[in-house]
Amino acid sequence: MPNLPALILAAGRGERLKPLTDHTPKPLIRVQGKPLIEWHLEALARDGVLEVVINTAWLEDQFPAALGDGSRWGLHIHYSMEGRDHGGALETAGGMAKALPMLGEAFWSVSGDVFVPGFRFDEAAAHRFLERDDWGHLWLVPNPAHVPLGDFAMDEQGRVLPKHLDVARPWTYGNIALYRPAMVNHLPAGTKAALRPSMDRAIEHGKLSAETWLGPWTDVGTPERLASLNQTA
Secondary structure (H helix, E strand, O other), rough: OOOOOOEOOOOOOOOOHHHHHHHHOHHHHHEOOHHHHHHHHHHHHHOOOOOEEEEEOOOOOOOOHHOOOOOHHEEEEEEEEEEHOOOOHHHHHHHHHHHHHHOOOEEEEOOOOOOOOOOOOOOOHHHHHOOOOOEEEEEEEEOOOOOOOOOEEEEEOEEEEOOOOOOEEOOOOOOOEOOOOOHHHOOOOOOOOOOOHHHHHHHHOOOOEEEEOOOOOOEEEOOOHHHHHHHHO
């Protein structure tokens, strides 16, 4: 059985990386010698993912021009074009909801603007997720300087909690996860919506789990972080 499909979130404008993103979508900016999104594509192919959906909006025609159908990595890439269909990005939950018809019963999700060499899209983790009835399973990272208070807490059983509960240290969402359609299928396709309210809804229903990722991880969100990564190549 092949690994679950994956959604790479690549629709955003990349405001903080301007002017670099004025003419190039952030996931196509080069990091350590190749476009950032290619690091994900290579990892997904290595780990047995065959089907990849990329949601796009800003300068979206550049993605199929640069990546094609994915055959060079042994992948089948499909594009969920929010700019063409809706006039702009639908944000994370809205983009996910639009892409659901291409994603099946469960799927990997990873942001196109995180650099996380060494992460494995582990088929065993996907199978463990399918054995439970959670709506999502997150990978959490130690709080970086730009998110000092973190996003979520997690108990000893790996259940995600609101960070205001003083039962565990807070962690930052690493923008890598496994999801079921139930996370966002309450949103009509074409709705513009952030993901956090859907995550909070999942927490309220006891349907969100997590584990930590302690390996290299960078949100490539500023020129300084991009420069730092390229200096260490």
